Amino acid sequence: MTHLHKPVRTFLFVPGNKPTWIEKAAAAKADALILDLEDSVPPDHKAAAREIVTSRLAWLAEQRQRTWVRINRTPYLYDFDDILAVVGPHIEGVFISKPMGVEDVNLVSAMLSEAEHRRGMPVGSTRVIPIMETARAMQFAFELASHERVAALSGATARNGDVERALNTVWSVDGRESLYMKSRVVMAARAAGKLPIGGMWQQVHDLDGLRIACMRDRAIGMSGELVIHPSNVPIVNAVYSPSxxxxxxxxxxxxxxxxxxxxxxxxxxxxxxxxxxxxxxxxxxxxxxxxxxxxx
Structure with a gap:
């Protein structure tokens, strides 16, 4: 099985087309950064974002910052240009969006293997975290979690986001509509010996609401959260750390x-x-x- 070699309380998203944001994020004390090449980057900025991300990976490693990259999905594959650009010794792995099932993890795993081979890296060393955003992926959560490349499952939800659309749920402050889905992700990940990751609180200035949402995720077994603003990192870290x-x-x-x-x-x-x-x-x-x- 592939595990995260050290638990992660906070994964902080950073748009890959914002080099100054990347540098500031390294000071936010998140356990890991997710340099995003996908939804937070406008389509016509994606090629530039890939170059920016690639140029900052060695520097982030020098700062002892754990780093992941969220790659794009194309109509038929995950973006091989993204994979070839970022795979190397300075990232722990990649996040993949909207997988339909384990076949998508198999696909990205084969692409990662090719990139690792070209880079002279041990094949299998780049981890994968699927973001569970489709109903089919949630139905086959254990199968995804059991893949040898997978280090964790992301069971994050957001108001008006992909999960809400996929399940036709209606967002609420108390999160009742996402309890079953998140619990399913926790059970599948734990059964496979992997980590479940929760989040994602979008009302970034509502820190009391963030704390309550994190405590709910922690109570059902999540091991950490996806975070979209540096100000949220200390609160999430505190919730997931014993006093x-x-x-x-x-x-x-x-x-x-x-x-x-x-x-x-x-x-x-x-x-x-x-x-x-x-x-x-x-x-x-x-x-x-x-x-x-x-x-x-």
Whole structure:
């Protein structure tokens, strides 16, 4: 299976035709950038955007910025010019829009393999994250997640966006209409050992609404969010990171069970609750993930 080598809380979209925005985005403290060659770039700017993105990849790597690229789809293929331009050691992978099913991941995987071969890179090293924007892709979510190239599934929704059109849903503040779809993405991704990615909050200046939406996604099992404005990054990062108090609680839980096991018991009471090995396994994962991100 192909995994993200390090979890991602925030994927920040940046239009590929805006070089100054790309440079500013590197300071936003997003876990990863998505340099966009698709919907945020006007059609007559796409060739220039490809050149701009290609020219900034090495610089972003020097800034230790994790980087992905969203490529275009053509009538018959994904854009091979995009793939040839960006595949290399400075990106982790590509986002693909509007896949209909695993056949589209197979298609882009073959194109990536050719690009990797031409670049002298290990074939299979460029990851793929499908953006689940069609009803058929959602129906076959597990099959997409199971592909060896796929590192995560994006189950993001947006008001008046592709998902709303594909499912004929009506956007609401509480997100009830997207709960089943997002839960399906979470289940499929987790079953395949991959990560589910949520989002995408479009009311970028409504930071309270963003926090609530992120907390809903986090509660159903999402591991991170697609973000479209740098001001949203700190809030999303905070929602997907345990606080110092929470980490202290989980470390205390680990210590309590360690003591119980030293006394010959497999469970104990901690902070008034029964805990056992299963609870501490969760605690260890949370603490380890925070340490990997450089948390307290």
């Amino acid at each position: 110092a108090e929470q980490l202290a609680y989980y470390r205390g839980m680990i210590a309590a069970l360690d003591q119980a096991q030293a006394e010959g018991r497999a469970s104990c009471l901690y902070d008034g609750e029964h805990i056992d090995i299963a609870h501490v396994r969760t605690a260890r994962e949370i603490v380890a993930a925070a340490q990997e991100r450089g948390g307290p």
